[in-house]
Amino acid sequence: MTDILPEHDSNLPPREVADVMPPHAHSWIGKYVFSQDAKYIAIQYSGTAAAIGLVALVLSWLMRLQLGFPGLFDFITPEAYYQFVTMHGMIMVIYLLTAIFLGGFGNYLIPLMVGARDMVFPFVNMLSYWIYLLAVLVLVASFFVPGGPTGAGWTLSPPQAVLSGTPGGAQSGIILMLVSLILFIIGFTMGGLNYAVTVLQARTRGMTMMRLPLTVWGIFTATVMALLAFPALFVACVMMLFDRLLGTSFFMPTLVELGEKLSYGGGSPIAFQHLFWFFGHPEVYIVALPAFGIVSDLIAVHARKNVFGYRMMVWAIVIIGALSFIVWAHHMYVSGMHPWFGFFFATTTLIIAIPTAIKVYNWILTLWKGDIHLTLPMLFALGFIVTFVNGGLTGLFLGNVVVDVPLSDTMFVVAHFHMVMGVAPIMVIFGAIYHWYPKITGRMLNEAMGQIHFWVTFIGAYAVFFPMHYVGLVGVPRRYFEIGEPAFLTAPVDGLNAFISSAALIVGAVQVLFLFNIFWSLRHGLAAGGNPWRATSLEWQTPETPPRHGNWGDDLPNVYRWAYDYSVPGAPKDYVAQNDPWVPDSGGRRL
Amino acid sequence: MLIAVVLVLIVAGSVAFHLYSPWWWTPIASNWDYIDNTLVITFWITGAVFAAVVLFTAYCVWKFRHRPGHKAEFDPENKRLEWWLTAVTAVGVAAMLVPGLFVWKQFVTVPANASELEVFGQQWNWAYRLPGADGVLGTADAEWVSGENPLGVNPHDRFGKDDLIIEGGEVYLPVDQPVKLLLRSIDVLHNFYVPEFRAKMDMVPGMVTYIWFTPTRTGNFEALCAEYCGTAHPFMRGFVTVVEAAEYQEWLQEQLTFEDYARTASEPATRLAER
Amino acid sequence: MTVILAFLVLVALAAGLWLSQQRLASKPWLETGIAPLAGHGPGRAPGFIFIAVFLAVAGGLFAMLGSAFVMQIDETPWELVPLPGRVWLNTALLLLASLFMQFVVISARAGTTRWLRASLIAASIATLAFLAGQAQVWIALTSGGYPLDGPPAASFFYLITGLHGLHVLGGIIALAAICLRHAGGGDVKALLPGVRLCALYWHGLLAFWLMLFALLQGWGNAFLALCRAAVT
Ligand code: HEM
Ligand SMILES: [Cu+2]
Numbered sequence A: 001m002t003d004i005l006p007e008h009d010s011n012l013p014p015r016e017v018a019d020v021m022p023p024h025a026h027s028w029i030g031k032y033v034f035s036q037d038a039k040y041i042a043i044q045y046s047g048t049a050a051a052i053g054l055v056a057l058v059l060s061w062l063m064r065l066q067l068g069f070p071g072l073f074d075f076i077t078p079e080a081y082y083q084f085v086t087m088h089g090m091i092m093v094i095y096l097l098t099a100i101f102l103g104g105f106g107n108y109l110i111p112l113m114v115g116a117r118d119m120v121f122p123f124v125n126m127l128s129y130w131i132y133l134l135a136v137l138v139l140v141a142s143f144f145v146p147g148g149p150t151g152a153g154w155t156l157s158p159p160q161a162v163l164s165g166t167p168g169g170a171q172s173g174i175i176l177m178l179v180s181l182i183l184f185i186i187g188f189t190m191g192g193l194n195y196a197v198t199v200l201q202a203r204t205r206g207m208t209m210m211r212l213p214l215t216v217w218g219i220f221t222a223t224v225m226a227l228l229a230f231p232a233l234f235v236a237c238v239m240m241l242f243d244r245l246l247g248t249s250f251f252m253p254t255l256v257e258l259g260e261k262l263s264y265g266g267g268s269p270i271a272f273q274h275l276f277w278f279f280g281h282p283e284v285y286i287v288a289l290p291a292f293g294i295v296s297d298l299i300a301v302h303a304r305k306n307v308f309g310y311r312m313m314v315w316a317i318v319i320i321g322a323l324s325f326i327v328w329a330h331h332m333y334v335s336g337m338h339p340w341f342g343f344f345f346a347t348t349t350l351i352i353a354i355p356t357a358i359k360v361y362n363w364i365l366t367l368w369k370g371d372i373h374l375t376l377p378m379l380f381a382l383g384f385i386v387t388f389v390n391g392g393l394t395g396l397f398l399g400n401v402v403v404d405v406p407l408s409d410t411m412f413v414v415a416h417f418h419m420v421m422g423v424a425p426i427m428v429i430f431g432a433i434y435h436w437y438p439k440i441t442g443r444m445l446n447e448a449m450g451q452i453h454f455w456v457t458f459i460g461a462y463a464v465f466f467p468m469h470y471v472g473l474v475g476v477p478r479r480y481f482e483i484g485e486p487a488f489l490t491a492p493v494d495g496l497n498a499f500i501s502s503a504a505l506i507v508g509a510v511q512v513l514f515l516f517n518i519f520w521s522l523r524h525g526l527a528a529g530g531n532p533w534r535a536t537s538l539e540w541q542t543p544e545t546p547p548r549h550g551n552w553g554d555d556l557p558n559v560y561r562w563a564y565d566y567s568v569p570g571a572p573k574d575y576v577a578q579n580d581p582w583v584p585d586s587g588g589r590r591l
Numbered sequence B: 001m002l003i004a005v006v007l008v009l010i011v012a013g014s015v016a017f018h019l020y021s022p023w024w025w026t027p028i029a030s031n032w033d034y035i036d037n038t039l040v041i042t043f044w045i046t047g048a049v050f051a052a053v054v055l056f057t058a059y060c061v062w063k064f065r066h067r068p069g070h071k072a073e074f075d076p077e078n079k080r081l082e083w084w085l086t087a088v089t090a091v092g093v094a095a096m097l098v099p100g101l102f103v104w105k106q107f108v109t110v111p112a113n114a115s116e117l118e119v120f121g122q123q124w125n126w127a128y129r130l131p132g133a134d135g136v137l138g139t140a141d142a143e144w145v146s147g148e149n150p151l152g153v154n155p156h157d158r159f160g161k162d163d164l165i166i167e168g169g170e171v172y173l174p175v176d177q178p179v180k181l182l183l184r185s186i187d188v189l190h191n192f193y194v195p196e197f198r199a200k201m202d203m204v205p206g207m208v209t210y211i212w213f214t215p216t217r218t219g220n221f222e223a224l225c226a227e228y229c230g231t232a233h234p235f236m237r238g239f240v241t242v243v244e245a246a247e248y249q250e251w252l253q254e255q256l257t258f259e260d261y262a263r264t265a266s267e268p269a270t271r272l273a274e275r
Numbered sequence C: 001m002t003v004i005l006a007f008l009v010l011v012a013l014a015a016g017l018w019l020s021q022q023r024l025a026s027k028p029w030l031e032t033g034i035a036p037l038a039g040h041g042p043g044r045a046p047g048f049i050f051i052a053v054f055l056a057v058a059g060g061l062f063a064m065l066g067s068a069f070v071m072q073i074d075e076t077p078w079e080l081v082p083l084p085g086r087v088w089l090n091t092a093l094l095l096l097a098s099l100f101m102q103f104v105v106i107s108a109r110a111g112t113t114r115w116l117r118a119s120l121i122a123a124s125i126a127t128l129a130f131l132a133g134q135a136q137v138w139i140a141l142t143s144g145g146y147p148l149d150g151p152p153a154a155s156f157f158y159l160i161t162g163l164h165g166l167h168v169l170g171g172i173i174a175l176a177a178i179c180l181r182h183a184g185g186g187d188v189k190a191l192l193p194g195v196r197l198c199a200l201y202w203h204g205l206l207a208f209w210l211m212l213f214a215l216l217q218g219w220g221n222a223f224l225a226l227c228r229a230a231v232t
């Protein structure tokens, strides 16, 4: 069934992993619709994520229109506003970021970077995408059912999520949301098993874990975390679905809703929050770790320098991944849980800041004495550093339990998480697309359009979210349709809100230019060649660009070195590819 | 090179915005200036780190920009430097965490002389309950809610009979007297938040949560709901009026006990007249 | 959240063990040449790892359910569902199924068709009987005053056994698919990789069930209460 390719060069040590050619598709449908090629699945994932992400972007415009110019747009009712908030948040976090980092970049880069021909289980990988698509369609369907999508907030906290005081709570909005999430998790698990097993079991000869590019480390660790964290959300969704449809009371205590006693009783709303945040916090790092990994590689390639402190970077990724499972309740400091938990969770949360800070230092120290090419990927990487550092530092406010008390549930929180897990990872996604587009299509993206895209996005996003912290500081809560003019505002926030909204509209608009660039450059971009950035990692060493099905020609590549041999003294070029057997004169330690 | 300049401008602009913009938290009216102080410490530390990191990045970008013939240094790691940075970071983090934990200890430890006030949330308005002459709040549960008993006070509990029931969203507090708020909801999550007092906590149906504080100046303060509770969440407002002790006693005299309330509830006209 | 955290400690130990073989402290920039990969002995087929990782995920799911159960039961006054004796019998059936699956592997390895067939049939019957037994328990509970929408402890019983049953059902379907694919060919050994994965999966589901069973009996809460008493 599987055809195992013969060895060509007999001087080499035996392969630990058999060279298996993935099954070839012969029909048109097998190639372009139900493709089992990870590279094609990656494109499908990214395309779908971008499409639904655009919906979320438009929703953010509508929200900003309401907040910036309250009363001007009649069609934005409070119900609609809360539906926008909820769908925007959920789509951005789950259906866009998680899907694009793991389903998109994971699928494209893992096999290429570890030197495999494809994912280990291509069929399961294909199923993963189609279930994801189904999840997205169910989500979209909820916009069209009576009552509209749920307006429960992306945290979906019961009891309100399933009661009639919340849009979609007593209709089908919440049901479709939960079903969609359950589907997403099933689909993701199929993909995630693939990403993890591929990294574990399909690395080519010589590709030890410590030779992997940090991109793979980031995606791999995030995948493992997601595999362990998503079950919590799954359980929470199933239980809430039961509460809503079958009359169980998992999360429902005795309730009086608008004067009427309901038949629920005995459940605990806080239990849901524990389950949700047990998933929700790792989720932050599920998005962040791939971004950390990718940005490390972008910086190294475009500064022509090895990643500074590679070992520390790997350890930091692993430590962050592990610690992020014991900090979840920092989202619950004011939830009414036992106050003594505050001591524990504040401490663990602030401890995570240390490995995170190390990563930041190492990115900057990679720039130090580098040969910095200010290409688009490098610009976006710099944008990432600024926004991530900003968002990470405000995290220290919110993680420090007592400081969180006045700030929690205000716009300060909204500003914080947009900086750290909205803008920063999206900067990395853009940088990564400018970086790998030449490999995916064989052509470069247009530079002029890219420059406009970068500057407007970077400065615009900072202008949106930096002042937003201060809206929260004066006391405006999050999820407020309008604040009015309560006496505690030390200065009216209308002008500031209008400014933020205008900036948000501009930032959103420039994304259209980016999309145009993607399509335009397919035809008109400059031909890129196989390795335009002169990078070392394996994906740039494929025999063809774009890589064909099976990635490598007759032979899998052999790996002789780590992924960061840039500007090595004595080397003939300023980079030495991972599959290049060159040995420095000084020797080093030969294996 | 533009990017180096922009990075510097971002730092300068952010600091200027912080220092000169009029948007700052509202003047405090409770004992929790500790919280404000911790927040200010955190602002200083994080602000310094932000400026240092971004300015250093800008410097690197400018200094090590690509020029023909320029070559990067091969520099895999520097153990000493990394450990130093780790240690310094750990100290900075501890400098924020330790005061924070001390204040949290105070935050969750209610002083023995605190009086009690129950804050009651439901979609989408506030009500309050005070222990009556006996000084003890009767038990209560969503189970008992009815037209005559909107707060669900346990009718079989003798401590509840003299509890004062306060509807209409506004409540009085005596100045300089520590108060423990017992927070209760009968439908969904709410959160009683008066920005001037700094403290806040969710109210969760099925349980009673609490916060405490001491009002330190008189005045009329707006209370918000700070936990999403459905469509009318932003319109769920209340008022806390902090007054001198004498005025507070006067106000207390005007309030209905649970017993009276239940009796008059069946005759709404009388109740309105009494107001 | 004690249950899930305990489970994660186990996962972390396994991960740590694996990481400790990956030479995390080596200095990769000093090494050139083809380095041997660590942890690639025979028998580590991708399928094996796939099922092992999947079991970790499913374990996370059940541990999470267990956590929710323990949390809930602790919060509301202890009100457990009295489990009918039939549950013990079901547990025994699942244990048998797991044993028979091991026999299937042994006889597939030895290549003895007759034993293989017999143990396959026995394993399938035991597994199906387990499922039927669980369904019977549901019926008994529903008619015995513990409907699904009754007190949370009852709802938990249905939810937990239901999700566990679905996983068992999935296993049976996979097993059937593997056997059908090889039904025509005479080579018994061709079955080996497939049934090995199934056996692993069966053992995993058995382990999860034993844990869940203990929790449903209230032993988890009793144990935690004991710990709490010891600490304070
Ligand atoms: C131009 C880009 C964006 C703008 C203008 C924007 C704007 C907003 C606004 C106005 C809110 C509602 C605030 C409130 O009333 O509470 C919001 C909520 C949210 N946004 Fe964004 N956003 C953007 C991008 C993103 C991205 C990239 C993410 C990905 C992480 C994201 C995640 C969220 C989440 C999770 C919420 C919370 C939803 C909730 O409260 O339930 N946003 N955003
Ligand atoms: Cu978190």
Ligand SMILES: [Cu+2]
Pocket: B189, B190, B191, B225, B226, B227, B228, B229, B230, B233, B234, B236
């Ligand atoms: Cu509210």
